Amino acid sequence: MYRLVTAGIGLAVIAIIAFGCGGGGSDQATAQVSEAQFIKQVKAICTKTQKEVGVALVGEGEKGTDPFEQASHLLKQEAEKMDALAGPASVEARVEPLIESVSRASGILAQEGRKALEDQRIAAYKHEAEKLHLPDC
Numbered sequence: 524m525y526r527l528v529t530a531g532i533g534l535a536v537i538a539i540i541a542f543g544c545g546g547g548g549s550d551q552a553t554a555q556v557s558e559a560q561f562i563k564q565v566k567a568i569c570t571k572t573q574k575e576v577g578v579a580l581v582g583e584g585e586k587g588t589d590p591f592e593q594a595s596h597l598l599k600q601e602a603e604k605m606d607a608l609a610g611p612a613s614v615e616a617r618v619e620p621l622i623e624s625v626s627r628a629s630g631i632l633a634q635e636g637r638k639a640l641e642d643q644r645i646a647a648y649k650h651e652a653e654k655l656h657l658p659d660c
Contacts, residue, residue, distance in 0.1 A: 561610030569660035598629035624648030
């Protein structure tokens with residue numbers, strides 16, 4: 524009988540904790556992510572994407588696909604992934620220009636292909652990344 528009471532109390536505590544933790548939305552997740560963690564997540568996205576873009580542009584990406592289209596697609600995904608991150612509002616606001624620049628670079632690559640490499644607007648996102656101390660972006 525004692526075990527049943529103990530088990531019942533344990534289940535009740537778990538249910539209360541689960542109920543209290545559910546449905547918090549992004550505000551709760553945002554509060555749990557520090558500025559350093561948020562920047563670390565952005566850096567991880569950038570690092571992975573830049574490696575993939577490098578592979579695409581040297582012609583080692585998907586066969587039969589234009590390398591600049593691949594790079595454009597990868598940059599678009601990078602911007603979407605960074606935009607989907609939740610962090611402190613002040614840090615998100617500082618990262619927003621980088622996201623916009625990456626998205627813009629994606630569009631330029633899609634439209635201009637190889638010519639885009641000479642376009643100063645492509646380099647704009649590198650400048651935004653430097654301001655955030657993200658050399659891998």
